[in-house]
Amino acid sequence: MGKIRRLVLDTLKPHDPNIIDMASRLSDLEGISAVNISIYEMDRKVENAKITIEGDSVSYQRVAAIIEELGGAIHSIDEAVAGKEIIDDAATPQG
Numbered sequence: 001m002g003k004i005r006r007l008v009l010d011t012l013k014p015h016d017p018n019i020i021d022m023a024s025r026l027s028d029l030e031g032i033s034a035v036n037i038s039i040y041e042m043d044r045k046v047e048n049a050k051i052t053i054e055g056d057s058v059s060y061q062r063v064a065a066i067i068e069e070l071g072g073a074i075h076s077i078d079e080a081v082a083g084k085e086i087i088d089d090a091a092t093p094q095g
Contacts, residue, residue: 009052
């Protein structure tokens with residue numbers, strides 16, 4: 001089975017911990033080489049965050065466990081890339 005190289009997750013998280021601490025915790029997981037977290041919506045109690053994770057062997061189960069441990073929830077998996085290398089979406093013409 002091919003290894004997961006990139007995950008893009010739509011998540012809901014509390015304000016605390018902040019995205020610096022969350023990114024640091026996620027990047028400590030084995031097989032992860034980079035984590036990017038962007039907040040795209042915020043209200044009084046929670047933040048909606050896009051989390052992009054890349055590495056040689058990303059474990060969705062371990063990532064989900066850390067997010068839940070930090071009080072967050074995964075709304076959706078918006079992108080998953082597996083295989084020997086990472087490829088980006090090819091542009092397709094829209095009619």
